[in-house]
Amino acid sequence: MTFRTGLLFGAAFIAGITAGPELTRLACSGAASLTGAAFAQEASVDKGGADKTGNHAETYKLLTLFGSIFDLVRANYVEPVSDRDLITNSLNGMLSGLDPHSSYMTEKQYADMQVQTTGKFGGLGLEVQGEDGHIRVVSPIDGTPAWRAGVKPGDFIVAIDGHNIDGSPLNEAVEKMRGKPDTKITLTLIREKTPKPIVLTLTREIIHIQVVKSALYDKTGYIRIAQFDEETTDELHKAYDKLVKQAGGKLNGLVIDLRNDPGGLLNQAIDVSSSFIKSGEIVSTRARRPKDSQRWDAKGSDMTDGLPVVVLTNGGSASASEIVSGALQDHRRAILLGTKTFGKGSVQTVMPIPGNGAVRLTTARYYTPSGRSIQGLGIVPDIVVKETREDPGFSIREADLAHIIKNEGGNQTKPPARDDIPAIAAKIPNQPPANWPTFDVTKPTTDFQLQEGLRVVRSMAGVAAPDPVASLPPEQTTAAKNEAPHH
Structure with a gap:
């Protein structure tokens, strides 16, 4: 199995929560009040001097291309896929393609992020990242089930409860690691310089981050x-x-x-x-x-x-x-x-x-x-x-x-x-x-x-x-x- 090194530090997830804790707010007193209309205003004009959308005909062609591919996927993909999933994937691609730290959050992911910044959430206390279907551990949080079980930064999670997750989207892997407190979960890890996979059984709990x-x-x-x-x-x-x-x-x-x-x-x-x-x-x-x-x-x-x-x-x-x-x-x-x-x-x-x-x-x-x-x-x-x-x-x-x-x-x-x-x-x-x-x-x-x-x-x-x-x-x-x- 080959693992790439270009992992998305800015798209980290924690088992039990989404959105990495490196998330910052530019203006904490006002960021929460921004709306779609507010941040869309004048978005087409670069105040540095350049109009980035001067060629409206070209923009129209590109949007038409997007619509055509959207219709092709919806009609011909191997199994039915919802319009919401297609649009959400498109938004994720548009933002993550800009830099490693920009992303789109669904309503649930946004709510989970707000919970995390209060320092209290449910799960394993395990921060993970994903790229190309591989799930990599960034760090276990001090004092949590993952930390006590000996999970280490750099470990790759390849199976959950015996089921292979390699190739799965990161959010799906995170969902599988969530669960009710006091329930058990088995993680299979690959660790550098360790010849055999490591199998650990953890017990989920409510995570109170001791910051x-x-x-x-x-x-x-x-x-x-x-x-x-x-x-x-x-x-x-x-x-x-x-x-x-x-x-x-x-x-x-x-x-x-x-x-x-x-x-x-x-x-x-x-x-x-x-x-x-x-x-x-x-x-x-x-x-x-x-x-x-x-x-x-x-x-x-x-x-x-x-x-x-x-x-x-x-x-x-x-x-x-x-x-x-x-x-x-x-x-x-x-x-x-x-x-x-x-x-x-x-x-x-x-x-x-x-x-x-x-x-x-x-x-x-x-x-x-x-x-x-x-x-x-x-x-x-x-x-x-x-x-x-x-x-x-x-x-x-x-x-x-x-x-x-x-x-x-x-x-x-x-x-x-x-x-x-x-x-x-x-x-x-x-x-x-x-x-x-x-x-x-x-x-x-x-x-x-x-x-x-x-x-x-x-x-x-x-x-x-x-x-x-x-x-x-x-x-x-x-x-x-x-x-x-x-x-």
């Missing part, structure tokens, strides 16, 4: 942000207050974990950034028409009052995660540690069509405070540290997707030069040693990026920053491994 988790390591705080939904900023502040209380009133530093966070709501990314930055730009967007471009600035407070901060990133950090990472990096408010982010530098607006779902349309590019676009490039951390010594399987970023929008209109290269990188950065290895323990999600001491992040932030705070590698048993040399035992 923010926290832990205290001595006096150093750790906050994990899983995605950006309507509760993220409030939960971030609650988690920080809890850590301060646990630490006896004062933390020496903070690690923010944005790894494998696919993004979410734009306003939440802005508010999270503003929780650490007192003044200045957080992010700007540039749309097709200059009057639709916007800029958002910090709101005048830093909840930590200047505490040293390290942000963990990897290839799964996308969209809203990249807005936060870029803002904190450009303002020199945090040190980024990990690997390069996904590279999604576009903004999608949700445009409801009353009674007929909604359109999710790419309407702008966003730019970090220094003016750079990260579209297709991602954000390179200040200190590069790999998660493991092995190259990740099925590693896919924005640049690997089909027909992505161009990176243009900003500084396309590097962030502003930094002169505040802590001296300890020169001592941080870019990958774990060969004898580093196998990663176990329940054992933070096995998380190499986290341990090095704690080391850096403690050094920034001027407190003891022990080397996590120093506590490992001596690494055996090749000669010692091959030496025969003495008798």
Whole structure:
């Protein structure tokens, strides 16, 4: 079986819900009020100067062609197909053909998306993507049945309850994974470097996304942000207050974990950034028409009052995660540690069509405070540290997707030069040693990026920053491994 790498990150589904959590709203106060008439107004005219529909005769011919093919399919397809399905498929093709993140949502899919952004839905807690009939796991959500069962990013789901789904549309596969809470489901997975299919039995449940988790390591705080939904900023502040209380009133530093966070709501990314930055730009967007471009600035407070901060990133950090990472990096408010982010530098607006779902349309590019676009490039951390010594399987970023929008209109290269990188950065290895323990999600001491992040932030705070590698048993040399035992 051959799997293509151009998977649609912007068309992600979660088992139990449709529409990926990287979905953003350009103007959260107004997006929900847009109607079909509103977004159709003046659509034929490019305010940049060009009339895109000047050749009305050609447009008429193309619409006639569409009608002819519609009639041919309806009359001759191997089995009857409804007009609604044909039109829905046409709308999906029209939008997904523009870029990987634009799409049409049916009324049910739109309702499901609205439920998801509240952080609560039913299913397996499994985010998946599809292309050419293959169903690929993007990520299991922390603490859900899929996460507990050991489903991993990059797995391909090939069968559900013993029935092959390869070649099935993504929405059909998602529907099969849905079901009543406490009912069982069996998934058959294909995993890279695993010779045989993996069969897992999971129990469906109502998913309550814990978007923010926290832990205290001595006096150093750790906050994990899983995605950006309507509760993220409030939960971030609650988690920080809890850590301060646990630490006896004062933390020496903070690690923010944005790894494998696919993004979410734009306003939440802005508010999270503003929780650490007192003044200045957080992010700007540039749309097709200059009057639709916007800029958002910090709101005048830093909840930590200047505490040293390290942000963990990897290839799964996308969209809203990249807005936060870029803002904190450009303002020199945090040190980024990990690997390069996904590279999604576009903004999608949700445009409801009353009674007929909604359109999710790419309407702008966003730019970090220094003016750079990260579209297709991602954000390179200040200190590069790999998660493991092995190259990740099925590693896919924005640049690997089909027909992505161009990176243009900003500084396309590097962030502003930094002169505040802590001296300890020169001592941080870019990958774990060969004898580093196998990663176990329940054992933070096995998380190499986290341990090095704690080391850096403690050094920034001027407190003891022990080397996590120093506590490992001596690494055996090749000669010692091959030496025969003495008798």
